Amino acid sequence: MPNDPALFPRNFHQALPVAVRGEGCWLFSADGGKFLDAAGQAAVINIGHGVPEIGRAMAEQSSKLAFAHTSQFHSPPAEKLAARLLSMAPPNFRKGGRVYFTSGGSEAAETAIKLVRQYHLEKGQTARYRVLSRRQSYHGSTLGAMTVSGNLARRAPYQPMLAEWGHIAPCFCYHCPFEKTFPECHLACADDLDSFVAGSDAASAAAFLFEPVVGATLGATVPPVGYLARIAEICRKHGILLVADEVMTGIGRTGRPFAVQHWGIEPDIILCGKGIASGYAPLGAVLVAANVVEAFENGTGAFKHGFTYQAHPVATAAGNAVLDYIESHSLFSRVVPAALSLCNALAPLLSHRYIGDVRGLGLLVGIEILRDKSTHVPFEPSEAVAEKIRAAAMEEGVLVYPTQGCVEGTRGDHILIAPPFIVTPEESGLIATALSSALAKVFPN
Ligand SMILES: Cc1ncc(COP(=O)(O)O)c(C=O)c1O
Numbered sequence: 001m002p003n004d005p006a007l008f009p010r011n012f013h014q015a016l017p018v019a020v021r022g023e024g025c026w027l028f029s030a031d032g033g034k035f036l037d038a039a040g041q042a043a044v045i046n047i048g049h050g051v052p053e054i055g056r057a058m059a060e061q062s063s064k065l066a067f068a069h070t071s072q073f074h075s076p077p078a079e080k081l082a083a084r085l086l087s088m089a090p091p092n093f094r095k096g097g098r099v100y101f102t103s104g105g106s107e108a109a110e111t112a113i114k115l116v117r118q119y120h121l122e123k124g125q126t127a128r129y130r131v132l133s134r135r136q137s138y139h140g141s142t143l144g145a146m147t148v149s150g151n152l153a154r155r156a157p158y159q160p161m162l163a164e165w166g167h168i169a170p171c172f173c174y175h176c177p178f179e180k181t182f183p184e185c186h187l188a189c190a191d192d193l194d195s196f197v198a199g200s201d202a203a204s205a206a207a208f209l210f211e212p213v214v215g216a217t218l219g220a221t222v223p224p225v226g227y228l229a230r231i232a233e234i235c236r237k238h239g240i241l242l243v244a245d246e247v248m249t250g251i252g253r254t255g256r257p258f259a260v261q262h263w264g265i266e267p268d269i270i271l272c273g274k275g276i277a278s279g280y281a282p283l284g285a286v287l288v289a290a291n292v293v294e295a296f297e298n299g300t301g302a303f304k305h306g307f308t309y310q311a312h313p314v315a316t317a318a319g320n321a322v323l324d325y326i327e328s329h330s331l332f333s334r335v336v337p338a339a340l341s342l343c344n345a346l347a348p349l350l351s352h353r354y355i356g357d358v359r360g361l362g363l364l365v366g367i368e369i370l371r372d373k374s375t376h377v378p379f380e381p382s383e384a385v386a387e388k389i390r391a392a393a394m395e396e397g398v399l400v401y402p403t404q405g406c407v408e409g410t411r412g413d414h415i416l417i418a419p420p421f422i423v424t425p426e427e428s429g430l431i432a433t434a435l436s437s438a439l440a441k442v443f444p445n
Pocket of ligand 1: 042104105106107109138139140141211215216245246247248273274
């Protein structure tokens, strides 16, 4: 079916099917297509499509109260969801922490950027404003979020409009930017933060923003033991806040409510999006630890920031209903066994001559495609290998999430697999079979 010509699409040169129904791990299109949603769209659909309880909770909330402006009212679903998120977060959030709700991940990143600036103003540290981050990272599409993002391709057209606050090396052992090997590297990539801050006007550094497991840009790259603890220590040493972007990894995707909990670190701020309402409503959140909240409470008391739709009653009702569903179906505890079946199913792909790596944590899995596995040399970007695999897998009825640029910003192909937590071993088998057929189509000889 042709696209509705009234819609401004992401790509005018790509014809897309029209999605009309979702159920569990499956999506159905108007022209009779049936697709296994192996990437949960873009790591969004944590509980599965078409759960009727969520729609009912949203309808009930909107018939009672659809909207009340946050300059005049709080609402029960927002209050309730904030308390539930804080209770799942690391200890420094549980007592005295607060939650700022947004309509998605980019707004959450944007909010955090302004929040850390105002935090330092509240503390009398008026020179601090730069939010440091890493190369090959993605934190959102708005200009502030794009400024901290290190994804070269997504930044390129807007480069003149972006501030230069500083990006350090990614933590990426498979293509180590220092050409070192863990543990002999002694975490050179973490120490890059220390030397970068020290060598670049340390007094203006305000925060360090990072993805605990790098999703879209590095294809589910997990840091080695000790990396995040070292990063946290360097932030404390320089008096800068630590902001974990858990838009993709949060709300159970890696097997813990928040990925930072795998390493026991306590960031000052955690960003959520995507899975927080599992795609049923546009929702994001900024979890603010007690020490940051205190600076506002004891200072001006007012955060100079706001969105009309922040803490929306219907969106936060969706968030509560999603958490109810996760609790009543013990979905967090399904992630680790489901990830095991998925990885067992995908493991044979590693014997393909162009599959270099299958990596990840929990149900966030990346598959990297390389021209030469022994030297880790990627394909040229013009060959569009990841996109070709996506298209071929779609013809096999399986949806995956392709990206280029993991190696150094422009070269490197990977696909992301991030299915709903309810994915069955049979469905994992179907994902692996479809990928194997897709690889055979893209690389026939
Ligand atoms: C880690 C991370 N941060 C932020 C964002 C931006 O979120 P949104 O697209 O909801 O604005 C994304 C989206 O892919 C993401 O993966």
